[in-house]
Amino acid sequence: MIRGENLSKRYDSAIALAPTDIHIAAGKITAIMGGSGSGKTTLLRLLSGLIKPTTGHIWYGDEDLSTISDKRLYELRESMGMLFQYSALLNSLNVYDNVAFPLHEHTDLDESVIRTMVSMKLEQVGLRGFEHLMPSELSGGMAKRVAFARAIAMDPKIVFFDEPTSGLDPISAGVITTLIKDTSKMNRMTSIVVTHDVEAGLAIADHVILMWQGSIIAEGNPEVIQESSDERVRQFLEGRPDGPIPFSRSTTSYVDDLTYRPGTVRLEV
Numbered sequence: 001m002i003r004g005e006n007l008s009k010r011y012d013s014a015i016a017l018a019p020t021d022i023h024i025a026a027g028k029i030t031a032i033m034g035g036s037g038s039g040k041t042t043l044l045r046l047l048s049g050l051i052k053p054t055t056g057h058i059w060y061g062d063e064d065l066s067t068i069s070d071k072r073l074y075e076l077r078e079s080m081g082m083l084f085q086y087s088a089l090l091n092s093l094n095v096y097d098n099v100a101f102p103l104h105e106h107t108d109l110d111e112s113v114i115r116t117m118v119s120m121k122l123e124q125v126g127l128r129g130f131e132h133l134m135p136s137e138l139s140g141g142m143a144k145r146v147a148f149a150r151a152i153a154m155d156p157k158i159v160f161f162d163e164p165t166s167g168l169d170p171i172s173a174g175v176i177t178t179l180i181k182d183t184s185k186m187n188r189m190t191s192i193v194v195t196h197d198v199e200a201g202l203a204i205a206d207h208v209i210l211m212w213q214g215s216i217i218a219e220g221n222p223e224v225i226q227e228s229s230d231e232r233v234r235q236f237l238e239g240r241p242d243g244p245i246p247f248s249r250s251t252t253s254y255v256d257d258l259t260y261r262p263g264t265v266r267l268e269v
């Protein structure tokens, strides 16, 4: 369904994503995992057309997301849903209007139809009856559920989830994880989930992509990943603070930094 070809992203001197080929299967859940700064969000943003690649193409069928017009991209977005890390609810709108927002924005449906659709989505996330609440009156878990209902309001074919469980207690995180899994299966939705939650990622994904320093270092079904003997994969899965993925990101010598005097040359390590 979605294919990235020679896809890369560079910010000034930083390479957020090294040239990468990627294939996202239709109707499946793909989990993108990896340490902080490994390029997960960059890859998600590229695949959803939120940012343009430095090199390469993103194919949706025979359309290249990196070169299509803004108008066509807007049309394609009608078949995409997004759930961002911080829920990104519109603070001045209540729960009903937040969930109805994409329906108002992209359709001419009668308000009575929209009302029914919003009720169905809120029922699905267990929040029917909370339509009148404002975002400031919601717990973090409730806000994520509202954001989830909004992401699926248009019955999208593809949904992008960026850290959907971050900052949630284990029960709320479990609720969101289950919602992603059940909704994806039920609607045959293509779900792309960026997550730090190794356990949840391996539990719900059909396909796992593991990233390190802007590159994909392993991919496959959860069993393949779990059985990998790659030291970087093992360190990530076992949550070891140091190993081939270093704890320190510093590129200069610590001793040199402590003894540095202006006018002398700093050594790179």
Ligand SMILES: Nc1ncnc2c1ncn2[C@@H]1O[C@H](COP(=O)(O)OP(=O)(O)OP(=O)(O)O)[C@@H](O)[C@H]1O
Residues within 6 Å of the ligand: 011, 014, 015, 016, 034, 035, 036, 037, 038, 039, 040, 041, 042, 043
């Ligand atoms: N807008 C930007 N400008 C400059 N550098 C950026 C920008 N966005 C990302 N980067 C850099 O690109 C690299 C990858 O960032 P990215 O956010 O994709 O990582 P990530 O794996 O999602 O990290 P995290 O899990 O901490 O969110 C990082 O080194 C980051 O500093």
